[in-house]
Amino acid sequence: MDWDEYDLLAADGPLAGRTSFIDRARNAPPDDDDVAISDARNVAFTLPTDEDTPLQQLIRHWANERNSPDILPAQEELLVLVLDHIRRQSQTVQLLREDASTSEDEHVRIMLAQTEMERVKFIVRSYVRTRHYKDCPRIRLPDGTALEMRKDHISLVPYEVVEQLVARGEAELV
Amino acid sequence: MALPDGLRISITPPELELIASHQLIEIVPLISMEKTAFISGAYGPLRPPNKATVPIWMAVNLKAKKKCHIIAPAWLNVDDLENPDKLRSLLKDLREARQAKSRDGLQSLDHSELSVSRPPD
Numbered sequence: 001m002d003w004d005e006y007d008l009l010a011a012d013g014p015l016a017g018r019t020s021f022i023d024r025a026r027n028a029p030p031d032d033d034d035v036a037i038s039d040a041r042n043v044a045f046t047l048p049t050d051e052d053t054p055l056q057q058l059i060r061h062w063a064n065e066r067n068s069p070d071i072l073p074a075q076e077e078l079l080v081l082v083l084d085h086i087r088r089q090s091q092t093v094q095l096l097r098e099d100a101s102t103s104e105d106e107h108v109r110i111m112l113a114q115t116e117m118e119r120v121k122f123i124v125r126s127y128v129r130t131r132h133y134k135d136c137p138r139i140r141l142p143d144g145t146a147l148e149m150r151k152d153h154i155s156l157v158p159y160e161v162v163e164q165l166v167a168r169g170e171a172e173l174v
Numbered sequence: 175m176a177l178p179d180g181l182r183i184s185i186t187p188p189e190l191e192l193i194a195s196h197q198l199i200e201i202v203p204l205i206s207m208e209k210t211a212f213i214s215g216a217y218g219p220l221r222p223p224n225k226a227t228v229p230i231w232m233a234v235n236l237k238a239k240k241k242c243h244i245i246a247p248a249w250l251n252v253d254d255l256e257n258p259d260k261l262r263s264l265l266k267d268l269r270e271a272r273q274a275k276s277r278d279g280l281q282s283l284d285h286s287e288l289s290v291s292r293p294p295d
Contacts, residue, residue, distance in 0.1 A: 021251075021253065021254050053214065053215065055213055055214055056214075059193060059196070063185060063193060066184065066185040066189065067184050067185050082213075085213050086213065089212075089213055105205060105206055105207055105208075108205055108207055108236075108241065109207060109208070109210050111235075111239075112210070112212070112232060112235060112236075113210070113212060115231070115232075115235055116212050116213055116214065116231075116232075117213070119192060119195075119231065120213050120214075122192070123192070126189070
């Protein structure tokens with residue numbers, strides 16, 4: 001199949017008949033990026049970028065990191081801010097749980113706060129893992145185990161392990 | 175800590191879903207909740223039957239626990255989903271079932287108990 005000549009939007013193409021989104025895309029008015037948003041409902045749902053919370057900024061950096069092949073500059077301060085926030089929420093939840101007078105509705109807040117914390121922790125973990133992998137990709141041995149050797153660190157391994165790596169050209173004897 | 179092989183190439187659909195879940199959506203809450211400070215911002219208060227605007231992840235969470243109704247946003251179109259014809263027919267069935275229930279309800283009203291007062295002159 002020659003993808004260069006393959007027109008997804010052709011009237012007799014593979015998407016003919018399922019036209020709703022395609023029609024809207026084809027007939028969409030030109031972008032109004034330079035025009036002030038007059039639809040108040042849209043404004044209510046979009047936040048301006050200069051007021052981004054640390055979490056929103058971290059999400060953007062995380063998405064960039066996940067999508068780029070090279071490692072991007074570290075965002076240590078952002079991570080500290082977000083981790084601090086997680087810790088404070090965790091303490092608040094702890095207090096509320098221990099308080100016997102917490103009502104049924106309070107439990108909903110606790111549940112939602114915990115759910116959100118898990119989501120944020122996932123993002124933090126994924127951000128750190130992605131950067132770590134780019135820095136220091138894992139070495140896979142023939143028996144399937146994976147070794148993690150940090151750059152500029154010294155690791156003590158039996159010769160047999162190294163033998164395989166040397167044979168594969170992934171390591172040199174010094 | 176290490177990144178599993180499958181996740182190394184680029185961002186995954188579940189991760190994209192995580193990002194998308196931060197978008198705001200309207201709900202009709204079935205429980206009350208005071209305004210609460212979450213990491214991603216302050217949401218609430220929830221005062222049924224008034225509508226509220228919360229992130230999608232929160233709406234889905236509450237919906238799963240039957241604590242809210244989600245209001246379909248304007249951009250959600252039946253034709254953008256899988257099996258639009260099946261969906262349309264199901265929506266039609268829903269509408270007809272509800273109309274039938276309303277009609278039955280009206281018929282079971284006890285007419286002798288109903289009265290209409292004259293409006294003031």
